Amino acid sequence: MIYNFDEIVDRRGNRAAKYDERIKKFGTDDVIPLWIADMDFKTAQPIIDACVKKAQEGIWGYTSRPDSYFQAYADWQERRNGWKFDTSLCSWSLGVVPALVAIVRLFTGEHDKIMIQPPVYPEFYDVNELSGRRVLENDLVEKDGKWEIDFEDFEEKAKDPLTKMFILCNPHNPLGRVWTKEELEKMLEICFANGVQVVSDEIHSDLIFHGKRHIPAALAVPGAGDRVITCISGTKTFNLAGLQASATVFPNREMKEIYDQYWFALDIHRNNAFSSVAMEAAFREGEEWLEQVLSYISGNFDFVADYCRQYIPEIHPNIPDATYLIWLDCRELGLDDEELKEFMIKKARLGLNSGDAFTRSLSGFMRLNAACPRKVLEKAMKQLEDAVKQLKMQK
Ligand SMILES: Cc1ncc(COP(=O)(O)O)c(C=O)c1O
Numbered sequence: 001m002i003y004n005f006d007e008i009v010d011r012r013g014n015r016a017a018k019y020d021e022r023i024k025k026f027g028t029d030d031v032i033p034l035w036i037a038d039m040d041f042k043t044a045q046p047i048i049d050a051c052v053k054k055a056q057e058g059i060w061g062y063t064s065r066p067d068s069y070f071q072a073y074a075d076w077q078e079r080r081n082g083w084k085f086d087t088s089l090c091s092w093s094l095g096v097v098p099a100l101v102a103i104v105r106l107f108t109g110e111h112d113k114i115m116i117q118p119p120v121y122p123e124f125y126d127v128n129e130l131s132g133r134r135v136l137e138n139d140l141v142e143k144d145g146k147w148e149i150d151f152e153d154f155e156e157k158a159k160d161p162l163t164k165m166f167i168l169c170n171p172h173n174p175l176g177r178v179w180t181k182e183e184l185e186k187m188l189e190i191c192f193a194n195g196v197q198v199v200s201d202e203i204h205s206d207l208i209f210h211g212k213r214h215i216p217a218a219l220a221v222p223g224a225g226d227r228v229i230t231c232i233s234g235t236k237t238f239n240l241a242g243l244q245a246s247a248t249v250f251p252n253r254e255m256k257e258i259y260d261q262y263w264f265a266l267d268i269h270r271n272n273a274f275s276s277v278a279m280e281a282a283f284r285e286g287e288e289w290l291e292q293v294l295s296y297i298s299g300n301f302d303f304v305a306d307y308c309r310q311y312i313p314e315i316h317p318n319i320p321d322a323t324y325l326i327w328l329d330c331r332e333l334g335l336d337d338e339e340l341k342e343f344m345i346k347k348a349r350l351g352l353n354s355g356d357a358f359t360r361s362l363s364g365f366m367r368l369n370a371a372c373p374r375k376v377l378e379k380a381m382k383q384l385e386d387a388v389k390q391l392k393m394q395k
Pocket of ligand 1: 096097121245
């Protein structure tokens with residue numbers, strides 16, 4: 001079936017956080033929302049059909065998880081990434097973030113240090129700091145427009161005896177880096193040599209562009225599957241975040257048992273009725289939709305890149321190889337972070353994520369979610385162009 005991603009779905013008032021939390025987030029609802037990471041596209045038809053069928057049953061009692069559920073995840077990973085994992089080492093959770101919180105709390109001690117690579121998904125700070133852990137920042141560095149790992153700094157931080165964990169964003173949000181085999185090998189080898197537990201967040205791993213290939217951390221070096229904890233999900237891939245479900249693949253039974261006990265104690269261990277059927281339909285029948293949505297989003301990236309080059313040369317978009325999130329370098333506007341936020345909201349009337357949530361050492365960046373119909377993006381870029389022109393006139 002051919003999907004129409006140009007269709008504008010009016011999400012206002014339908015409890016979509018992206019739209020209905022604009023006043024809370026930006027102080028106004030007069031902004032085009034291009035922030036939180038979900039798409040403004042309807043999901044794949046087989047997923048909608050599975051949920052409609054479930055809705056029509058009219059009974060949504062406690063939900064069991066058949067073996068076929070994790071098998072669908074495993075088959076998907078094997079087919080797409082060549083990663084064959086044992087489904088008996090797989091655990092369910094409400095989401096990757098709750099999984100990360102539990103992993104940090106269970107497998108590190110208070111005041112231990114955990115390494116992350118800013119600018120990075122802000123929750124990577126929160127999952128650690130709100131649990132009393134210390135964050136070690138291995139800042140990614142920009143070289144000729146490409147974001148790279150500072151391996152010297154990485155190794156130095158990994159060698160700190162208090163460093164117990166590294167949370168890898170694979171691929172990386174917001175820089176859209178698809179890590180190469182060499183980069184993964186180097187990071188993993190340094191961590192293994194220093195007794196640092198690697199946790200790989202692979203939630204964006206199906207959203208890959210420009211001919212790149214995702215490599216699961218568990219496959220990056222021989223034996224990595226026996227050491228790395230990996231978080232995967234279909235929620236970003238198929239735009240199902242509101243259904244709340246993800247999976248964690250553990251390297252051994254002991255870790256899985258400790259993790260499962262934690263969630264049993266909280267009585268949070270069942271899918272809801274809809275995520276149960278939706279995830280399976282997604283991984284079994286959603287690929288056709290995924291291929292089409294990736295091609296559409298890639299067109300959106302080209303549009304933003306061309307538009308900035310032609311009309312807003314002061315703004316430099318980092319076109320990602322993964323995720324649908326564009327990291328905008330706005331430093332040439334000469335605004336500090338507070339001024340930049342205000343400029344985007346009040347002058348450009350755009351609801352973006354401000355870059356300062358992703359890093360504590362950089363300023364002048366914003367993150368733009370490009371998973372929306374092209375018309376919306378056209379309007380957004382025109383608003384941005386007009387606002388930048390006005391700003392330049394005032395200066
Ligand atoms: C890297 C990364 N991890 C996790 C999440 C959220 O995961 P979940 O909704 O499953 O908690 C996001 C959402 O944007 C993300 O970018």
